[in-house]
Each structure stands twice: as structure tokens, then as C-alpha cells.
Amino acid sequence: MPSWVPHGARLYLAHTEQGSSIRALARQTGCHASTILRRIRQFETRRDDPMVDEALRRLGCRVAARDETGPLDQETAMTAQTKFDHKDSRTAQASEEVGGDVAGVTEAQLTAEAGRILRRLAEPGAVLAVAAQMEKAVVVRGDGAADPTRTAVVDRAVAEAMALKGWIACDAPGRLARYHITKAGRAALGCLLAEAENRASGFADAQAPFSAREEVSAPRRVRYSANESPLLALARRRDRDGTRFIPEDLVRAGERLREDFELSQMGPRVTQDWSRFLTTAGGGDPAGGHARGFEAARRRVEGALHDLGPGLGDIALRCCCHLEGLEKAERRMGWSARSGKIVLRIALQRLKRHYDSLGEAGGMIG
Structure with a gap:
């Protein structure tokens, strides 16, 4: 068992x-x-x-x-x-x-996959779709105004484990069941985020190993809201003529970078300083080369950030990957107020062009 x-x-x-x-x-x-x-x-x-x-x-x-x-x-x-x-x-x-x-499904596998999937399900309008006799479950997000966007894919066995633990629930079972994150799932996500933050800060050795049990209710502090990313909040804004400030294709480019970043964090090099290579020569292999798994994802992130360069790569890394708010990113980078959203839109436009140049390799992994 x-x-x-x-x-x-x-x-x-x-x-x-x-x-x-x-x-x-x-x-x-x-x-x-x-x-x-x-x-x-x-x-x-x-x-x-x-x-x-x-x-x-x-x-x-x-x-x-x-x-x-x-x-x-x-x-x-x-x-x-x-x-x-x-x-x-x-x-x-x-x-x-x-x-x-x-x-x-092992404890380590469930913890790693749950952190990725629960974070996606915590976004507004996100559900986990599971069809009968299908090997995978898919996380899709949509607000009803546009076509749903697929943001993550997980093995069915892991999704069953999450349902058994009560982290996700289905209100209307059927051949195509839609699951949403529960209160217990949000609590487990908070514990996972706190553990990841402690590990990145060097306090993991002093902490007890995480056990995502329902009865765990220790106080915790999260650096950002798990309900949505800054990119999604900015995408809802509209210009004076009613058009979206960040179109859907630019949002998908940011989500593509975030997907590779999360996959790269599943490897042993989870504490890598991503800002170091922005000032170094060479851009790596943007398509991942012959590497596999998290190593290929890390190379794809490096290739995308090198293509953006300093400044644009910094704002994309902070807002799309680390999920920092625009105001915090502006303060840490010494920019004027309300200038971050303009720079972020330019970075997403450059990022979309980078993924378009990769062809099929530039699409979402799922």
C-alpha cells in the first residue's frame, strides 16, 4: 500500500x-x-x-x-x-x-506532480478534464469568451491519487468528467509552495519532510497568490477601444515559457540561479537538442531567455516563471511605475516570435 x-x-x-x-x-x-x-x-x-x-x-x-x-x-x-x-x-x-x-504512484511522484497540477487548477476558470478509457487527464482554462486553453497534462494514475486524497472533486460525473480544486487541495498547494520556498531559501534541512495529509494546518507564508499569475491578471485588462492589452497568443507564449520552467524544476538542479546566464555568451540549444526530460526543458528556457536578452528576459522570468507582481518587479529592477506592463508586452511579443521560429517544437508540451 x-x-x-x-x-x-x-x-x-x-x-x-x-x-x-x-x-x-x-x-x-x-x-x-x-x-x-x-x-x-x-x-x-x-x-x-x-x-x-x-x-x-x-x-x-x-x-x-x-x-x-x-x-x-x-x-x-x-x-x-x-x-x-x-x-x-x-x-x-x-x-x-x-x-x-x-x-x-510513489509519494515523491505525487508530491511533484500535485504541485504542478494544483497550481494550474488554482487559476480562475481552470478544470481537470478526464475522459473514460483515456491515459491522460488535461487541465484546461477558459473564461467562456474564447476557446479553452490547455495548460497541463498529467497521468491518469496521478489524477486518481489526487481525487482519492480529496484534492480535486467532480460535481457531475460522466464520460467526460470535469474536476475542480477543493479546499483541501488549496491547503495542500499552500504547503507545497511553502516547502519549495524553504528549499530555495536553504531552510529545507531544518524543516520536517512535507507530508500532504489532510490534517496538516501549520501556519505558512506564500510570496504570491496561488489563484492566478500576474500574466493572467494583466491579460484581462483592455485598452480604450475594448481590445485586450495582452492578446491570447501572447498569453500562450508566456504559458509555454512557464511550462518549460516548471518541468526544469523537477530535476536535481531545482535551486539554479536563472539570472546568471543572461549576461553570459551563447544561447544554448533552444529546442533542447538530444537532451531529455528536465534537462531539455532547462535548455529550452535558457534558449528563450537568451533570445530575449537582458531586460526583456528579466521581466519574463520574474512575471511568467517566478510569478512576481509587476510592482515588485519594477521596484527590484529600478524601473518607473507602470512601465513594467509595457516592457512585459514587448517581451511576450519577442517570446512569441521565438517560439514561432521553432515550428512544432515551440508548441505546448502537452
Whole structure:
């Protein structure tokens, strides 16, 4: 059983799959029987959610059947093991067809992917779309006035784990389910952002390792609002003639840079100083060359920032990647008030031209 599985889900599986009684579970955990029953019923009612139901079904196949009433004879034990192996093999085959088994998701993988996906879901108008029998789940964002924009893609197994932990929820299940971030998901996102900030500041060794449990409610401080990025807030502004100050194609260019930046942070070089190479010669390989994964993403970010150059690259890095507000960026760079939005729009125009020159390699990764 993975370590990230909630305690209530463990009780539910022990009761339904292993046949443990409510009183036996209460004695093992030191809780009252009514408390155990309430936790089990919570997960029973959540099985209307398709991803929660699938996650519990696959985790249940990992739990070996046992008899609480007494020792099994050899024939009964062999029969139970044969049924379990057959059930587990069918689940493994279905997992390969649908895109991974939720039981194979590790704590580190869930923490890394959840920080990326929950941050996208915290943006206004963002939902996680999951279709039946699809390997991936897609985060899309839209305000109803324009076509939805795809901002992230995640494996279905990770999305099932997030649904099981209660970080995302679906109000209207169907063949195409739309999930939104919950209050517990926003709390978990705040803990993830605080941990990332402490790690970048050098305080990670003095902190206890993050465990995204629902009961964690430690005070925290976040440098910026997780609900939206400065680029999205600026994109809603309009000129006197009613046109958007930053068109949708420029927003997509900024989101493309942010996507590569977040992918590059998943590697071991998470504390890299991105401002160092802006004053060095050479621009790296903008398309990533033969590198893979986070290393290729880091090279793509370097290539884009080198193409922008000092000034334009600084404002794009601060606002699109580090999500700094325009006023803070203006103060730190010594610019006059209200000049940052003009420079940022010029940087996005240059960034769009950079990605257009890459052809298909300049599109979103998902």
C-alpha cells in the first residue's frame, strides 16, 4: 500500500477487502467504533466519483484476502489466493490499457506532480478534464469568451491519487468528467509552495519532510497568490477601444515559457540561479537538442531567455516563471511605475516570435 493513501481509505479497504470488522479496526486504531464507521462511510459515498472508485478498486486488488475468524486450511487458502491473483492480473491488464496503476504512484511522484497540477487548477476558470478509457487527464482554462486553453497534462494514475486524497472533486460525473480544486487541495498547494520556498531559501534541512495529509494546518507564508499569475491578471485588462492589452497568443507564449520552467524544476538542479546566464555568451540549444526530460526543458528556457536578452528576459522570468507582481518587479529592477506592463508586452511579443521560429517544437508540451 503506498504511503500517501489516506487513513480512511485504508480502513475502508481493510473492512471491504479483508473483511475486518468495525470493532476490530477500532481496537487496532484506538478509536471509537462510530468514528471508524463514519470514516468508512465517507469513502463509500465517494465511490460515485469515477476516479475515486477506480483508485479504490485497484488498491483493493493489492490487498490479500484473509479470514478474521480463524486460521484457514490449506485448500481454502489456495482457493482465496487463486481468486486474488486472477483479480490482480485483470487489474494489471486494465491498468496498462488505461495508463498506469494508482498503486504504483510513489509519494515523491505525487508530491511533484500535485504541485504542478494544483497550481494550474488554482487559476480562475481552470478544470481537470478526464475522459473514460483515456491515459491522460488535461487541465484546461477558459473564461467562456474564447476557446479553452490547455495548460497541463498529467497521468491518469496521478489524477486518481489526487481525487482519492480529496484534492480535486467532480460535481457531475460522466464520460467526460470535469474536476475542480477543493479546499483541501488549496491547503495542500499552500504547503507545497511553502516547502519549495524553504528549499530555495536553504531552510529545507531544518524543516520536517512535507507530508500532504489532510490534517496538516501549520501556519505558512506564500510570496504570491496561488489563484492566478500576474500574466493572467494583466491579460484581462483592455485598452480604450475594448481590445485586450495582452492578446491570447501572447498569453500562450508566456504559458509555454512557464511550462518549460516548471518541468526544469523537477530535476536535481531545482535551486539554479536563472539570472546568471543572461549576461553570459551563447544561447544554448533552444529546442533542447538530444537532451531529455528536465534537462531539455532547462535548455529550452535558457534558449528563450537568451533570445530575449537582458531586460526583456528579466521581466519574463520574474512575471511568467517566478510569478512576481509587476510592482515588485519594477521596484527590484529600478524601473518607473507602470512601465513594467509595457516592457512585459514587448517581451511576450519577442517570446512569441521565438517560439514561432521553432515550428512544432515551440508548441505546448502537452
